[in-house]
Amino acid sequence: MNLKDINKKITKGDFSSLLNFGNNNKNVHPNEVAKMLSAVPTETALEAFSSLPITTQTKVFPYLDKLLQKKIVKTITKTRATYILNELSSDDRIAYYSSLKGVERSTYLDLLDEKNKDAVHDILGYPDNSVARLINTEFATINPKITIAEAIEHLRKNHRDTETANVIYVVDNDGKLIDDIPVRRFVLNDPQKKITEILDGSYITLKMTDTKEDAVAKFKEYDRIVLPVTNEDNILLGVLTVDDVLDAAEQRDTKEIQNFGGVEGLDYPYVKTTFFSLIKKRATWLIVLFVGEMLTATAMGYFDAEISKAVVLALFVPLIISSGGNSGSQAATLIIRAMALKELTIKDWWFVMRREILSGLTLGLILGTIGFIRIAIWQNLHLYNYGEYWFLLALTIFFSLIGIVMWGTLSGSMIPIILKKFKLDPATSSAPLVATLVDVTGLVIYFTIAAIILKGTIL
Amino acid sequence: MNLKDINKKITKGDFSSLLNFGNNNKNVHPNEVAKMLSAVPTETALEAFSSLPITTQTKVFPYLDKLLQKKIVKTITKTRATYILNELSSDDRIAYYSSLKGVERSTYLDLLDEKNKDAVHDILGYPDNSVARLINTEFATINPKITIAEAIEHLRKNHRDTETANVIYVVDNDGKLIDDIPVRRFVLNDPQKKITEILDGSYITLKMTDTKEDAVAKFKEYDRIVLPVTNEDNILLGVLTVDDVLDAAEQRDTKEIQNFGGVEGLDYPYVKTTFFSLIKKRATWLIVLFVGEMLTATAMGYFDAEISKAVVLALFVPLIISSGGNSGSQAATLIIRAMALKELTIKDWWFVMRREILSGLTLGLILGTIGFIRIAIWQNLHLYNYGEYWFLLALTIFFSLIGIVMWGTLSGSMIPIILKKFKLDPATSSAPLVATLVDVTGLVIYFTIAAIILKGTIL
Numbered sequence: 001m002n003l004k005d006i007n008k009k010i011t012k013g014d015f016s017s018l019l020n021f022g023n024n025n026k027n028v029h030p031n032e033v034a035k036m037l038s039a040v041p042t043e044t045a046l047e048a049f050s051s052l053p054i055t056t057q058t059k060v061f062p063y064l065d066k067l068l069q070k071k072i073v074k075t076i077t078k079t080r081a082t083y084i085l086n087e088l089s090s091d092d093r094i095a096y097y098s099s100l101k102g103v104e105r106s107t108y109l110d111l112l113d114e115k116n117k118d119a120v121h122d123i124l125g126y127p128d129n130s131v132a133r134l135i136n137t138e139f140a141t142i143n144p145k146i147t148i149a150e151a152i153e154h155l156r157k158n159h160r161d162t163e164t165a166n167v168i169y170v171v172d173n174d175g176k177l178i179d180d181i182p183v184r185r186f187v188l189n190d191p192q193k194k195i196t197e198i199l200d201g202s203y204i205t206l207k208m209t210d211t212k213e214d215a216v217a218k219f220k221e222y223d224r225i226v227l228p229v230t231n232e233d234n235i236l237l238g239v240l241t242v243d244d245v246l247d248a249a250e251q252r253d254t255k256e257i258q259n260f261g262g263v264e265g266l267d268y269p270y271v272k273t274t275f276f277s278l279i280k281k282r283a284t285w286l287i288v289l290f291v292g293e294m295l296t297a298t299a300m301g302y303f304d305a306e307i308s309k310a311v312v313l314a315l316f317v318p319l320i321i322s323s324g325g326n327s328g329s330q331a332a333t334l335i336i337r338a339m340a341l342k343e344l345t346i347k348d349w350w351f352v353m354r355r356e357i358l359s360g361l362t363l364g365l366i367l368g369t370i371g372f373i374r375i376a377i378w379q380n381l382h383l384y385n386y387g388e389y390w391f392l393l394a395l396t397i398f399f400s401l402i403g404i405v406m407w408g409t410l411s412g413s414m415i416p417i418i419l420k421k422f423k424l425d426p427a428t429s430s431a432p433l434v435a436t437l438v439d440v441t442g443l444v445i446y447f448t449i450a451a452i453i454l455k456g457t458i459l
Numbered sequence: 460m461n462l463k464d465i466n467k468k469i470t471k472g473d474f475s476s477l478l479n480f481g482n483n484n485k486n487v488h489p490n491e492v493a494k495m496l497s498a499v500p501t502e503t504a505l506e507a508f509s510s511l512p513i514t515t516q517t518k519v520f521p522y523l524d525k526l527l528q529k530k531i532v533k534t535i536t537k538t539r540a541t542y543i544l545n546e547l548s549s550d551d552r553i554a555y556y557s558s559l560k561g562v563e564r565s566t567y568l569d570l571l572d573e574k575n576k577d578a579v580h581d582i583l584g585y586p587d588n589s590v591a592r593l594i595n596t597e598f599a600t601i602n603p604k605i606t607i608a609e610a611i612e613h614l615r616k617n618h619r620d621t622e623t624a625n626v627i628y629v630v631d632n633d634g635k636l637i638d639d640i641p642v643r644r645f646v647l648n649d650p651q652k653k654i655t656e657i658l659d660g661s662y663i664t665l666k667m668t669d670t671k672e673d674a675v676a677k678f679k680e681y682d683r684i685v686l687p688v689t690n691e692d693n694i695l696l697g698v699l700t701v702d703d704v705l706d707a708a709e710q711r712d713t714k715e716i717q718n719f720g721g722v723e724g725l726d727y728p729y730v731k732t733t734f735f736s737l738i739k740k741r742a743t744w745l746i747v748l749f750v751g752e753m754l755t756a757t758a759m760g761y762f763d764a765e766i767s768k769a770v771v772l773a774l775f776v777p778l779i780i781s782s783g784g785n786s787g788s789q790a791a792t793l794i795i796r797a798m799a800l801k802e803l804t805i806k807d808w809w810f811v812m813r814r815e816i817l818s819g820l821t822l823g824l825i826l827g828t829i830g831f832i833r834i835a836i837w838q839n840l841h842l843y844n845y846g847e848y849w850f851l852l853a854l855t856i857f858f859s860l861i862g863i864v865m866w867g868t869l870s871g872s873m874i875p876i877i878l879k880k881f882k883l884d885p886a887t888s889s890a891p892l893v894a895t896l897v898d899v900t901g902l903v904i905y906f907t908i909a910a911i912i913l914k915g916t917i918l
Contacts, residue, residue, distance in 0.1 A: 029661055031680050063680075152646050163684070165643040166625060183643045184624040187611050202488055216705070221490050221522075223702050225622070225684045242701050243682050246675070246708060253712035254796055260719055261792025262785050270797040271807070275814065279821050282789050289785050290826050294833055296777035301843050307773050311766050314773040318755035318780055318898055325781075326721055326748050326894075330741050333720025337713055338729040348730070355734065362738050367749050374753060384760050435785075439777055 011040050015051040030056070034063035042068065046075050058084050062092035066099040067272060073108060082111045089162065090116075090137040091244060094123050098133055131215050132208040134248065135229050135238030138164050141171045142195060144178055149191035155183075164239060167226045170195060175235045177228055179203050205230045206240060212248040217342055219245050256340060259427040260333065262289060292436030296321075299440050303447040310458040312386055312393060313450055317443070320400055323367055324408040324442035328434045331356055331412030336426045339416065349417050353410070360409030364402035371397040389457040396453045400446045407445065408438045470499050474510040489515070493522035501527065505534050517543050521551035525558040526731060532567060541570045548621065549575075549596040550703060553582050557592055590674050591667040593707065594688050594697030597623050600630045601654060603637055608650035614642075623698060626685045629654060634694045636687055638662050664689045665699060671707040676801055678704050715799060718886040719792065721748060751895030755780075758899050762906040769917040771845055771852060772909055776902070779859055782826055783867035783901040787893045790815055790871030795885045798875065808876050812869070819868030823861035831857040848916045855912045859905045866904065867897045 009015075033056070037045040049057060049072055057076075061069065061084055073081050073096075085093065085108065093112075097105060097120050105124075109117055119137055126132035140159045142151045151168070159165050168186070170178040179199040189198050204222050206215055206229045218227060219242050229238045255265035264281040266273050273281075300307070300317075307314050335352060338344040344352065375394040378384045386393050412434050416426035419433075451459060468474075492515070496504040508516060508531055516535075520528065520543055532540050532555075544552065544567065552571075556564060556579050564583075568576055578596055585591035599618045601610045610627070618624050627645075629637040638658040648657050663681050665674055665688045677686060678701050688697045714724035723740040725732050732740075759766070759776075766773050794811060797803040803811065834853040837843045845852050871893050875885035878892075910918060 029663065029681055031682075035680075156647055159647065161644060161647050163641070163682070165647065166641060166684070182622070182625060183646055185620060186646050187642055188615055188618065188620050188624065204488065216709075219702060220705055220709070221494075222488055223490075223622070225625070225700065225702060241684065242705060243678060243684060246679055246701060246705055249705065249708060250675075250679070250712070250800070253709075253716070254800070257712070257716055257719065257796050258792055260716065261788050263789045263792055266793075269800070269802040270793050271802055271810075275817065278814075279818060282786075282818065283822060283825055286782075286785055286789065286822055286826065287829065290778070290782055290829060293778050293781045296781070297774050297833075298843075300774040300777065304770055304774065308767070308770045311763055311770070311773075314766050314770075314776070315756050315759040315763065317773070317776055318759065318902065319749070319752045321777055322752045322755070322780075322784075322894070322898060323745075323749055326745055327741075329720050330722045330745065333717055333722055334725075334729050337716050341709070341713070341728070343728040343730055351730075355737075358734065359738060359741065363742060363745055366742055367745065370746065370749060374756075384757075435781070439781060443777065 011044060015048045030059040031063045033060045038065060038068065042071060046071060050076060054080060054083060058087045062088060062095075065268070065272065066096075067268060069096055070099065070104075078111070081108075085111050086113055086116055089164075090119065090238075091134060093120060094133055094135075097124060098128070126208055129211050129213075130208060131206050131210045131212065131229055131240060132238075134212065134215070134244045135208075135240050136164055137238045138162070139169055139228075139236070139239045140165050141169045141175075141236065144170045144172070144195045144199070146195055147191065148186050148189055148193050148195065148198070151195060152186055152191065163241060164226075167239070169228055169236055169239075170199065171236055177203065177205065177230055177234055177236045180228055203228065205234070207231070208237060212245070213252060213340070213342075215240060215245050216249045216252070252340070256336070256427045259425075260336075262286070289435060292433075293439060295436065295440045296443060299443045303443070306447055306450065306459055310450075310454065312458070313396075313447070316397055317446070319371070320397070320404060320446050321439045321442045323401055324404040324438040325435055326408070327360065327363055327405045328408035328412035328438040331359075331409045332416055332430045332434050335413045336416045336430060339420060339426060346417055346421050349414070352413050352417065356409045356413040357406065360406035361402065363409065364405035367405055368398040368401035371401050387458065389454065392453050392457055396446075396450045399453070400449045403445045403449065404438075404442045407441060408434075411437050411441075470503060474507045489518040490522045492519045497524060497527065501530060505530060509535060513539060513542060517546045521547060521554075524727070524731065525555075526727060528555055529558070529563075537570070540567075544570050545572055545575055548623075549578065549697075550593060552579060553592060553594075556583060557587070585667060588670050588672075589667060590665050590669045590671060590688055590699060591697075593671065593674070593703045594667075594699050595623055596697045597621070598628055598687075598695070598698045599624050600628045600634075600695065603629045603631070603654045603658070605654055606650065607645050607648055607652050607654065607657070610654055611645055611650065622700060623685075626698070628687055628695055628698075629658065630695055636662065636664065636689055636693050636695045639687055662687065664693070666690070667696060671704070672711060672799070672801075674699060674704050675708045675711070711799070715795070715886045718884075719795075721745070748894060752898060754895065754899045755902060758902045762902075765906055765909065765918055769909075769913065771917070772855075772906070775856055776905070778830070779856070779863060779905050780898045780901045782860055783863040783897040784894055785867070786819065786822055786864045787867035787871035787897045790818075790868045791875055791889045791893050794872045795875045795889060798879060798885060805876055805880050808873070811872050811876065815868045815872040816865065819865035820861070822868065823864035826864055827857040827860035830860050846917065848913065851912050851916055855905075855909045858912070859908045862904045862908065863897070863901045866900060867893075870896050 037048060045068060052060065093116065097109065100108060109120060112120060123132050140155055142154060155165065155168070166183055168181050168183055170181060172178055179201060180203045181198060185198050204218060204224060204227055206218060206227050208229055208231060224242065226239050226241045228236055229240055230236055258265050262285045264284055266281060335344065372394045375386060375390060375397060379386050379390045415433050416430045419426045419430060496507060504527060511519065552575065556568065559567060568579060571579060582591050599614055601613060614624065625642055627640050627642055629640060631637055638660060639662045640657060644657050663677060663683060663686055665677060665686050667688055667690060683701065685698050685700045687695055688699055689695055717724050721744045723743055725740060794803065831853045834845060834849060834856060838845050838849045874892050875889045878885045878889060
């Protein structure tokens, strides 16, 4: 029976196939079951999950999305919930409790046995964005003085067959990290060798308080699949595998992309986010931007005399301000991303500034020239009549575009750096600030240049 | 001696410490050497690299950025280049040749021995974005009929101590994949067991032609650290490790973010991109957007009679069109990201459309109300005089905002889906299309509503 058929049966309330599927079929990854449960309506998914044997439930649980996890724990019996939550691997357990808040968190913490409860409690004390929140506290340690054969014997007795046994940690009697050994080295070397003989003396660690971004950067730099996490005394507290970091990197990027589009980062995927929460996330920034942009009406108000004398000036307002906005958002994107990937730091501001002023000038010249040519062509082909002073108007557009694109580029590149300097997240706050600033000042630049060039003619 | 001191020495042209460092100091990861070389001027880096022993050069080479790699191969002797390029691990070799073009590629291909040359040649035949470009063709295989002890013996004789030995592949006599076994299972089980006894019958594969995005999704779904890559006949051709995918995911996101900001994806990090190439990448889109936005001047031209009669209408143009643009870019961001993460497909268009029309209406009502109140307050506190028909003007703004935000939201959500339908990349082309469309049509909506409401008063 293939997945589609099973899916159909589940939707019809027939969970027998799922039962077989989760129970007997060794070939199936628990994620396949999780995917099927996500594809059917929540009520059906809850029923189907309840029909699974508890060992399958425990395997499938970590692969479910956080919303479904919450509902399941609320639905199943307390005994089952206690079993599942205690049996989860420590990183999956932390991920579940991280998604709970307040009373809910403390209620379900009480289901854990003392050891697990203390461990979860400790880790939840670290910031949301810290490596601590991702670590697995089950790991395999050995003493450096034994032989490979003895180490293998020790592992066989004390360690389960989980991914945390891919790398073995050599620690001293105080639990301080000496080195890490990929388990393959036990296989590839003579079992009579001492552990000390197969150490390469090279290991990379993370601290509990490092951010998830730090972890992503370290994994990329050193090509590791798992890194040990230690405290200040170099005592090994947990391990972090790269696949968990892959999620963290993707979440970071999703947040960054959404912030860029002027949306507060969503907590759940778009399709799972409720309508109300979607509106809330969008309305916040939309209102902030709207209120900021109201300044454009105020700015235009100052120039209403000029506009009534020369209506033609108003025609180019959208073109002028959108050019400022576009060049500003280009610069902001490049700088924010480079800072997120740690290619740039605040210290590079002078390098960035020089470069962006020059870029702004070049890009402004290009757009200004196109704008000038546009007016000249429309005028001379009689597509629109800009009046007898069309040449001066074209010059106004030319110089305004240079000024505004330079200003957009400069603000777009500097605002993220300044925000970072003040410990604010550049991704969250740059877009609205750049947009508002560039639009409002763009209008001032445009009408000021117009006043200078067109004075005594149409103004 | 710490890294900073060594760095200082290198900059002064004293490479002795680097020599010791790369040569004797087992504790140091090759990436540390690479980072130091990247931190000094290119000329110094080339000199310093040349002074390293060839074994260190080979280890450090993969960690250097592509620009420096190219320059190094051009600078060092042909013998050295031949040695290094042949000794690289197959994925690093492919990465190097992928960055070369045309004549340069074929010149340096000639440095490889026949086997490597053929392998590189084969893989370069696959698309840039395919999994094939990332695979490592060195992997460890065993026959299912032997015992664990025999398998260990086989690996010791035939396999180097590299990360590709973390997972062992069980293949039949034709090279067809039967299962994969993490090497830890050899250690955790009785050596007298047959391989068939420790198989779990569950493996996930990638195809050579799968995209890098497919690979990212699979690694995330199945929590694996390495996946086998096979052809259509299930013959094992290579393996892909998750850390290489981490790079791929980050590159994809960087491209997406840059496209969003209206910049063509950069080939190198911002700081390494030359000024000229930076301008080229930015000017292209900036010009496209500018030419598109010129339509706003045309659209405004059609309403110049209205504007000269009621200059006050012009004051709200920036506010009105930026609201359309912002709501459009919110919607586009959410949809594009959800499609990139495979949470949404083209088939969901109807779900998205209903949802976004409703969101647009709600958000439009919110902004419209704020806009209305803004005018009422300014008028009644005498901050600006909108004239005797200020109430009708406020109504115009109210209805225009509802219309434009709904339109922005709808276009922002549908354009990415339509582009995807026509096999175009939604991330690349959505931003400019949405911006231009919403700005131009926004003006038309605004002036049309104004004409209806204000006819016979100020118009």
